[in-house]
Each structure stands twice: as C-alpha cells, then as structure tokens.
Amino acid sequence: MTITQLQYVLAVAEHQNFTYAAQKSFVTQPTLSMQIQKLEDELEIQIFDRSKKPIQLTEIGKKIVEQARSIVNESGRMQDIVDQQKGFIGGEFRLGIIPTIMPTLLPMFLKTFIKKYPKVNLKIEELTTEVIIKKLNEGHLDAAIAATPLGxxxxxxxxxxxxxxxxxxxxxHRLYDKKELVTADLDIDDILLLEDGHCFRDGVINLCKVPRAIDHDHFQLESGSFETLIKLSNEDLGMTLLPYLHTLDIRESERKYLRHFAEPRPAREVSLLFHKSELKMQIIEALRTVIMSIVRGAIAFHNVEIISPVQK
Incomplete structure (x- = not known):
C-alpha cells in the first residue's frame, strides 16, 4: 500500500470517473486503474462499484476513502511540521472566501500580503460557506474567510x-426619512435579498426574526450580487441591506440612501477558519495579522449585536 495509491483512490472517489481522475492526477488512466486494482487485491475488497455510472463507492469503499483521506492529509503535513519548526512562512496555501466578502476584502489585503510574504503561493477560491466547510474537512483548503459563528x-x-x-x-420608501434604523423597522416582505445559498441572505432573514422557509411573492426578486440589489432598490422595488465594507465604494449620488442602525448595530462576525488539525499556523497567523492591521483603519465597530449566518 502506498500514499500514491490512496491519492488515486481519493481522486476517483471525488470525480466518480477513472479517466477524469487520471487527468487530475497527471497520470494515464491505465496506470491509475492498475494501482487501484493492486490496492483492492492487496486488501481483498472492492473499493468501487464499476458497474454503476457514475462510479460509486461500495460500503467498505466509503470507509476506506475516509481513512485514506486522513492518511494522505497527515502525510502532506510532514513538510508543514518542518516549516513550522523553522519559522518558515512560504509554500502553497489554499484560501477560500465567501462571495459577499471576496470583492471588498481581497483588494484591501492581497497586495500587502504577497509583498510581505513573497514565498507564500496563495491559491484563492470564491466559495459558499457550505463548500468551504466541506473542503476544509477534506483537506482541500488550508483556511477560509467567512461569516461566523458556525458552530x-x-x-x-x-x-x-x-x-x-x-x-x-x-x-x-417608508424608511427614507429615518435617520437611524432599528431592527423593528424591518419587514421581510419589503427587503430585496441575495439568492439562496448566500449566508448574508440567511443573516438578513435571522435579523428579521422570521423562519427561513417562508414563501412570499417578494422572494422572486433575488440576485447574486449587491450591485443588482441596489439597482432594483433604485427602481423602488424595495429596500435592501448591505455589508458595511460594500458601502465604502458606493457612488456618491447614492450615499444619501444609506441608513445605519442604532447601537448596538446588527453585524456579521467575519473570521478566519481552519481545520482543527491544520498545521500551517505560521501562514494563518501572518494572514490574520495583515488583514486585521488593514481592516482596522476602515472598520472599527465594537458596540454590535452579532447576527448568526447559520440557517434557522
């Protein structure tokens, strides 16, 4: 049994196709198939049910994949242990960021970080919170930036x-003349929302203290971007809620439409996430320090009420 064989098994389990898994593993399909077959022969079990399309894991195969993922992840951390001992800040670092944070936060810190830590090879993906958690647990991400707490x-x-x-x-709009908003002012039927799958949407629904599974005609007006929500609001189709950092780039002619909440301001908590077994802590701490030092100048609110991003 080899680490390479286990990596091939994980690739097929992920892609459910031997040919595509071989391409992603940068080997020929016969080589990958042969190595997996050797592993199955050694263990005297069948990991994959090849009669199904797409290829499915057998019941014992599911347990093998779970253990293989743990072994491969731990083997990959050998270099992390050495780097941590040496205090070396470099190497590949895979970072996920949710869509409602990526456009505003990434331009603020990226240039500073890569200049300060040129030996770090950042690989950044825009992902939903659900996918981020899955990839952190599977070892496909080193860290992520998302709204918390997630529990x-x-x-x-x-x-x-x-x-x-x-x-x-x-x-x-009925709230235009108010200088400050309070939560009681909000009516979920009157708020333009992001489309389903965005945790900021869930935060707004939680803020309005209504069940997530509500169904109103209003929810036909949903979008994947704040820019679209602003345009819809400009057409008097309802109000919307924005994250504070997004308002810093809003057009001057539209700033008169912004309304802050009275203290304690409802807010989302934004955190750096990583798996409890993660070892690249020197890079995580460097990233956290850079982000906090930059954001502190743009956003410094303390009297806030944290609104959970978790679906209720």
Whole structure:
C-alpha cells in the first residue's frame, strides 16, 4: 500500500470517473486503474462499484476513502511540521472566501500580503460557506474567510472584524426619512435579498426574526450580487441591506440612501477558519495579522449585536 495509491483512490472517489481522475492526477488512466486494482487485491475488497455510472463507492469503499483521506492529509503535513519548526512562512496555501466578502476584502489585503510574504503561493477560491466547510474537512483548503459563528466542532474560528448591516432605501420608501434604523423597522416582505445559498441572505432573514422557509411573492426578486440589489432598490422595488465594507465604494449620488442602525448595530462576525488539525499556523497567523492591521483603519465597530449566518 502506498500514499500514491490512496491519492488515486481519493481522486476517483471525488470525480466518480477513472479517466477524469487520471487527468487530475497527471497520470494515464491505465496506470491509475492498475494501482487501484493492486490496492483492492492487496486488501481483498472492492473499493468501487464499476458497474454503476457514475462510479460509486461500495460500503467498505466509503470507509476506506475516509481513512485514506486522513492518511494522505497527515502525510502532506510532514513538510508543514518542518516549516513550522523553522519559522518558515512560504509554500502553497489554499484560501477560500465567501462571495459577499471576496470583492471588498481581497483588494484591501492581497497586495500587502504577497509583498510581505513573497514565498507564500496563495491559491484563492470564491466559495459558499457550505463548500468551504466541506473542503476544509477534506483537506482541500488550508483556511477560509467567512461569516461566523458556525458552530462546527471540526473548524476553528479566529475573529477578524465585525461588519455592521447597513440599510439602503430610496426616497419613495417608508424608511427614507429615518435617520437611524432599528431592527423593528424591518419587514421581510419589503427587503430585496441575495439568492439562496448566500449566508448574508440567511443573516438578513435571522435579523428579521422570521423562519427561513417562508414563501412570499417578494422572494422572486433575488440576485447574486449587491450591485443588482441596489439597482432594483433604485427602481423602488424595495429596500435592501448591505455589508458595511460594500458601502465604502458606493457612488456618491447614492450615499444619501444609506441608513445605519442604532447601537448596538446588527453585524456579521467575519473570521478566519481552519481545520482543527491544520498545521500551517505560521501562514494563518501572518494572514490574520495583515488583514486585521488593514481592516482596522476602515472598520472599527465594537458596540454590535452579532447576527448568526447559520440557517434557522
């Protein structure tokens, strides 16, 4: 049994196709198939049910894959242990960021980080919170930036900053004349939301204290971007809520539509996430330090009420 064989097994389990798994593993399909067959012969079991399309794991195969993932991940951390002992900050680092944070936060810290730590090879993906948790647990990400708390025992959270919700309402809206908003002002039937799958959407629904599984005609107006929500609001189709950092880049002509909440301001907690067994702590700490030093100048709210991003 070899680490390479286990890596091939994980590739097929992920892609459910021998040819595609071989391409992703940079080997020929016969080589990958032969190595997996050798492993199955050695263990005297069948890991994959090849009669099904796409290829499925057998019951024993599911247990083998779980153990293989743990072994491969741990073997890959050998170099991490050495780097940590030497205090070396470099190497590949895979970072996931949720869509409602990526456009505003990434431009703020990326240039500074890569200049300060040129030996770190950052690989950044825009992913939903659900996918981030899955990839952290499977060892496909080293860390992520998302709204918290998530309440996952396998994932550690290091708080970066608190980002208040900000109302956006035009002249014809009932809340336009209010200087400050309070939670009681909000009506879920009157708020334009991001499409399902965004944790900021779930945070808004939790803020309004209504069940997530509600069904109103209003929810036909959903979008994947804050820019679209702002345009819809400008057409008097409802108000919307924005994360504070997004409001810093809003057009001057639209700033009069922004309405802050009275203290304690409802806010989302933004954290750096990593698996509890992660060893690249020197890079994680470097990333956290850079982000906090930069964001501190743009956002410094302390009297806030944290709104959970977890679906209720």
């Amino acid at each position: 996952n025992d396998q994932i550690k959270e290091r708080i970066l900053y608190y980002e208040p919700f900000v109302g956006y309402t035009t002249e014809n």
